[in-house]
Amino acid sequence: MSGALVPRAQSAHGSIDRIEVENFKSYKGAHTIGPFKKFTSVIGPNGSGKSNLMDAISFVLGVRSSQLRGTTFKDLIYTVDLADASESRRTARVTLAYVPEGEGEILFTRVIEASGATRFEVNNVRMTAEEYNERLKSYGILVKARNFLVYQGDIEAVAAKSPKELTTLIEQISGSDEYTERYAESERAKQRAED
Secondary structure (H helix, E strand, O other): OEEEEEEOOOOOOEEEEEEEEEEEOOEEEEEEEOOOOOEEEEEEOOOOOHHHHHHHHHHHOOOOHHHHOOOOHHHHEOOOOHHHOOOOOOOEEEEEEEEEOOOOOEEEEEEEOOOOOEEEEEOOEEEOHHHHHHHHHOOOOOOOOOOOOOOOOHHHHHHOOOHHHHHHHHHHHHOHHHHHHHHHHHHHHHHHHHO
């Protein structure tokens, strides 16, 4: 038996209240998972869907399909079984209910169309991937740095990093990597002035 820990994404910015999934991976139909408490532990035997919950959270927070144990987004749609043989391949949807400190609930939604394309919504308003990521970033959720979940093996992977790799990781998480070019230009200007 193994388990996945799902912290209630606490930060200075807020917390996850619940996850709503529809036809995502092993979840046939619509399901609400939660509400999550300050600390929630998801346990069960191998094959019971723990990793699919982690994948649902990662998916709605903008992670690519290759990082979700699927080669394409179509692979993440619940596969039609024999009982549903008359239905065509359906769409999938994951909604994350996020409660920022001092604000009302915000619904982040990511949908996989039957074609395999994805779309993003915040409070049922369609957005581009860039706008969606900027909204997540405003709450300290960094898709590129994947600072929102700790997967099995992540701790060992961080511990095995070289000092340079650790510096790069810290720069991604802190957001300072966005200033790399500005810093390099300032360094060049300083060098020119000294010369």
